[in-house]
Amino acid sequence: METKMLRWTAGVTRMDRIRNDVIRQKFGVAPIADKMREARLRWYGHVLRGKEDSVRKIGLNFEAIGKRPRGRPKQRWLDTLHTDLKITGVHPDLALDRERWRNTVT
Numbered sequence: 001m002e003t004k005m006l007r008w009t010a011g012v013t014r015m016d017r018i019r020n021d022v023i024r025q026k027f028g029v030a031p032i033a034d035k036m037r038e039a040r041l042r043w044y045g046h047v048l049r050g051k052e053d054s055v056r057k058i059g060l061n062f063e064a065i066g067k068r069p070r071g072r073p074k075q076r077w078l079d080t081l082h083t084d085l086k087i088t089g090v091h092p093d094l095a096l097d098r099e100r101w102r103n104t105v106t
Helices: 002-010 020-027 032-049 055-060 077-088 092-096 098-105
Strands: none
Touching: 002 020, 032 055, 032 077, 032 092, 032 098, 092 098
């Protein structure tokens, strides 16, 4: 939807065969995936800086008991978060320093 609006604003159609990243660069808009990664990492830093008995930290470390269903494992939030940390090259210990975390994540 986002790219469709940018294309409409630029007056470009799919028939013009202009790549989406070229249009995003023209308007100075970052891809949604990058913005989502940034938001997830900001929230993760917020959770790590919280108290040990806070609900958000307990929920982060919660492990459900029981068996998982057969088939492909569902994508968990922590799995996505670990890939985000690998992509950005950030270590979770850095979250304790709020300024450095903010500058590194954004």
